[in-house]
Amino acid sequence: MDDLLADFLAETREMLEALGGELVAWEDDPGDRARLDAIFRFFHTVKGNCGFFEFPRLEALSHAAEDALADVRANRRQADSTLVSAVLAILDRIGDMADAIEEGTEFPAGGDEGLIAALEPEADVSALLQSSLVSGDDGQHKLPSSQRSIRLPVELLDRVMSGVSDMVLARNELARRLRESSVEASVGEPFERLSAIIADVRDAMTRTRMQRIESLFGGMPRLVRDLSAELGKQTMIDVDGGEVELDREMIEIIRNPLTHIIRNAIDHGIETPAARLAAGKRDMGLLSITARQSGNQILIDIVDDGRGIDDTRLVEKAVAAGIIGAAHATRLSPRERTALIFEPGISTAETVTAISGRGVGMDVVRANIERIGGTIEVESIPGTGTRFSLRVPLTLTIIPALTVSIAGQRFAIPRSSIEEIARVDAGTLEMSRVGGAMLAKIRERRLPCLALADLLRMDSGVADEERTLIVLRLTGGELFALAVDRVHDHEELVVKPVAPAIIAAGIYAGTTLTDDGNPILLLEATGLARAGGLQFDALERSMRQAGTPEAAKAARTTPVLLFIGRDGRRKAMPMAVVARIEEVGPGAVETDGDRMRVVIGDRILPLAGTDEVPLPDEELRLFRLHDGRTEIGYAIHEALGIRQIKAEFVAADHSGDIAGVVLIDGEPTSVIAPYKLFARHAARTSGEASPVCHLPADDPWIQNFVRPMVEAAGYRIINDGDGEADLAIMTQPEDGVAISARKVIRLRSEPADLQDEPDSIYRYDHAGLLSALNLSRGRQSL
Amino acid sequence: MNDLLLIVVAAGEKVALRSCDVQSVIELEMLAPVPCAPSHVAGLSALRSRVLTVIDCQSALALGQAINREAGAPAVVVDHEGHAYALLLDGIESVTKARSDPGPVRTRMGGNWAAMSHGMVETDEGPLLLVDVAALIAGPQEVRAA
Structure with a gap:
């Protein structure tokens, strides 16, 4: 919360500074609409942010100023010098209050009422302001607040980051040249050092800028809960994709728009429980927020299953407000009609509430998103729900990707969209052709299948059955399989945007250079699906999923405990069998032939997971595994935490304790098969006949x-x-x-x-x- | 006037580029094709760890394809709207000075020359067409419309 508060204060102060010049100009010409809008947005933002923090005075002040300016915007009132003075007084008060909050001091009470009263038309502004300002007038000798962090322009960070990326690529090229030429061995060592330093700097730089979107999503459930309670509604929130990493600055920029959309969804979208039941829905509304990385963009979807947007009323309002002509209105497509919600001065709400509905916000939201080169779209089905889709760019980023090839040419696929990899000849899947279209059946799931070679119009020369299938997941959760000739490596790639002419092809998200200096293209899953003519109705589908969220979730994932094994590898143990984590002293383990046992308390358990690695001299950490009847110990190096994994994973074909491999946090992780473990290690009661x-x-x-x-x-x-x-x-x-x-x-x-x-x-x-x-x-x- | 010009051969014809547009003159180290890209995009190449989008000028001009559309081909590197491009050419000749501002060409030209040049400039080497780099990169109109 401290971080959020610091951000709020910094943002408020920055906006105040930026407004400084505007204010003076506005004073000269109170009719200036653009300046009025800018000042209005400031109050709106401050008011919105106050909702997070308990600052009733700030909220009251900004709300009052916003009200007054809204009247001016709606032409219900003329801006005059008295209004300007009153607004300026409130701006100053907000700045002083922000300072007080930062210093942790109590702002002198009182005076706010006078400032608010001064906003009224025909108020005796000078008298009111005089009386209000007296109390706060001893603050002339303010101490400059201490600096614990610095705010840097994001362009500067971009430049450094871009320089670091180029450095990595230059290093790669140098490495290649060194390999090719027979340089003296003495060059090798400093070069390795240089490489290590560059890798360090790159990591640090990346961390400087990247943050999990969790930090943004974390506050959402609370926000939704409070808003719902306030409005007498019931809303369940489903947040997915918190692990997506996003540029820190981007997170700050989308924070307000996202909050605003959620407020709107609950205020206008979700109906009251009674209305929902009457409409044949569950009494509890569902709001789902998902984030996903697609190439060098982040997609954020906010879907509610409320009443949808009344586009007829939107059009009426737009015509009434003079945004579009009546003749033009009749020619709008449904999508364009819904998109009117982003026009300034439009709101379908019947009443103005403290939460939203003054007809601002969505235009501000769009302005904020577009300012960073993003897009926002809205889809709505009346009575069924609304989906807002935000696309935010990651102009320069390092993303994990899988490289594949067709006819010897390499392409990269972002690992974030890869669900699994399967070989056609492995026997776990079968291919069929229906009316020229390919279908792949992978463990009872029939998926549409596209051959990358066909999409790219290349001759691969590899037969269908020798290809490898990559199951890709689209933003809406739909799956399809992509057949490629060969799968190569997992690599971390520095992705750069591609030229517009190549973007126009619609299937590429960026370019990058491999270590050997060859340019390769990053494919985009959505574009591939579109190029292959696959059709998914995204909105309808997500609504269907939303119907049984708990059931789907419970069946889809299995909780596992992620840990690092004694052999240093990442592994996962199904949570169901882990009774607890223990630590034992060095003397607790005894070796008996090729079997090991561990003494825990008064029990002796078989010990697994030692992996032929010598045991440490100090404490040994281990899992106590329980299958309902017997217990065994499993030695580990370090437990990392609980994750949810898909029940389906790539099955391991070799023996051992491994059931298969899944991607956890983007890294391949072996999942332990408790069956095999217990079979091998559990002490079997002698004389028991096999069932x-x-x-x-x-x-x-x-x-x-x-x-x-x-x-x-x-x-x-x-x-x-x-x-x-x-x-x-x-x-x-x-x-x-x-x-x-x-x-x-x-x-x-x-x-x-x-x-x-x-x-x-x-x-x-x-x-x-x-x-x-x-x-x-x-x-x-x- | 008095701009430095780089004389190059594109689509079999001697033309001029403003030397201030040109970052460097290179031989392509490699050329990786970009499937599904517009035809005037010959592919991708790399120069000092930068990715270059290679534009086949001849193809952009709708006059066929460059004779030499592979690694080793001569090209000039230009920056346009933040992206680096390599213009694939038949050859690169010399540098000269412009003796006039570009003026209109009063005759019909082949291919897309009219749309992709700023006009004619007088030089010591005779009159030369001054190439419009941005138009070349954007490619033929039908491609842009598609």
């Missing part, structure tokens, strides 16, 4: 995916007709087959728990399957 499990032999998915887990859980596998089984696992819906088993686990392909499939488990619900397996094994041994 028997029946699996359908003709189901490749079960055989490939489920069988290893079931075996790891200690079951013996039998096929049809091999006699009585303790457990049978089958996929839905194969109810006709008679299976002689004491217990049957049904796997369903849909995450949602439908009414007609009781007791079934979603097929990628690892934790659910694990506990079902253990449960029936426990029952069998009883």
Whole structure:
């Protein structure tokens, strides 16, 4: 909060400074509309920011001044010198109050009423101001506030950042030349040092400018809650994409517009619970905010499922305000009609509230976004909801990307839009062609598939079945597969904007140079989908998703504990099996042949995760894993925190304790398979007969995916007709087959728990399957 | 008047560029094609860790394609609206002085020359067309309209 407050004060002071000249000019010519607007925006911003902090006096002052100026803007009142004096007095008071807040001193009470009264038409301004200002008049010897941070112009940071990027590229080129020429070895060492320094500087510079958008999103739930409470509405907020990193300055610039859009959405969009129920919706409104990086742009969507924008009224108001002619109004497209909301002086609200609705804001919002080269669009379906889409550029950035190639030419794809990578010949997916269009079936999901070679009109010479598929995720969450010839490296690329002529192609987001000095193009997922003719109805789809947010979320992700293993690698352990994290002394571990055990309290547990790395002499950190019956210890180097991962990931094909690999925080991370761990390390009670499990032999998915887990859980596998089984696992819906088993686990392909499939488990619900397996094994041994 | 001009050969014809527009004269180190780009964009190249967008002048003029559209081809580097471009040429000749301001050419010219030149300047080497770099980069009209 301190940071926010400091930002607020700095912003207020900067705006006051910037307004300094305007004020004098406005005093000369009170009718000047542009200056009036600038001053008006200042009050509006201050008022808006005060909503965050508890500054009732500031809020009252700026609200009053805003009201008075709004009257002038609406031609209900003429600006005259008395109004100017009153407004100036309020500006001064705001500046003094900001100083007092910064110094942490109490601003002398009183006097505000007089300032506010002075704004009234026909007020005796000079007398009122005299009486109001007396109290605050001893502040002449103000101390300059101490500086704990400095504010730099962003152009300067840009220049440094751009210089650093060029330095990296120049270093890369130098490295290449050094490799090619046989330079003396003595050059190598200083060059390595130089490289390290450049990498350091680059990291520091990047950090200087980048910030997770979380810092902006973090305050939203509170804002939504407070606003909803104030307005007697119920709103649930769903925030996604907080990990997207954005230029610090950009975050500051979009903070106000975003806040404003959210205020509007709750005030005007979301209906009261009664009205929602009457309209056949849930009583609780949903507001979802998502951020996503697409090439060198950040996309932020704010979607509400409220009443939508009444574009007929918008058009009426626009005509009445003289923004468009009546004849022109009839020719507007629906999109253009909705876009009128961004025109100055338009508001569809019937009443003016303290929260929004004075017909300002959306024009200010658009001005702010466009000032930084961004765009804002609005889509609205009356009765269904509204979506605001912000696109904010990252003019110069380093982004993680995957390089792929077609016919030997390399392209880069931003890793942020990559969902997974699958090889066509790996057998986990099948390709089909329907009416000339390609479809890929990856683990029960049928996705539209585009061949990059076709999109780029290149001859790849690689057969369909030898290609690699990259599943890309679009802003709206839609997936499609892209077939490429080869996948190369994950690289951090310095992306620069491309020339307009190349942008016009619609599929590129930027260019970059590889280490060997070759220019490569960064592809943009949305552009590729568009070029390939894929059609997704973004708005409709997000509404559908919004219908069952909790259900979708619960099924989609699995909580894992991210940690660094003893071997120094990033790994993740499903949370379901982690009982707790322990630290033991160096004497607690004992080696018995090739098995290790750890003493925790009065228990001796098998120890896994040592990975052939010698144990440390000091404390050893470990997870205590519990499968419901037995416990084992798992040695780690460091726990990093809890993350949510998609249940589906790239399955590992080798043995070991790894179930597969996922991207967590943009880095490939191995997910531990508890099944395998427990199978290998858990002390099996001797004399226990292996339970028997029946699996359908003709189901490749079960055989490939489920069988290893079931075996790891200690079951013996039998096929049809091999006699009585303790457990049978089958996929839905194969109810006709008679299976002689004491217990049957049904796997369903849909995450949602439908009414007609009781007791079934979603097929990628690892934790659910694990506990079902253990449960029936426990029952069998009883 | 008295501007320094760089005499180059584009689309088989001797023409002039304002030398203040030209940052450097290079031979392309490499040329990576840009699929789906307008035809006058020959591809991307790099110069001292900067990415250059390579413009095929002959193609921009709608007079076919440059003879030498590959690595090693002569080009001049220009900056336009913050982006670096390499104009792919047939050859680069010499530097001379303009003896007049550009004046209109009173005859019909081939291709897009009329739209992509500032007019004719007198030099010691005879009259030369002064190339409009921005128009070349923007490319043929139909491309821009598309």
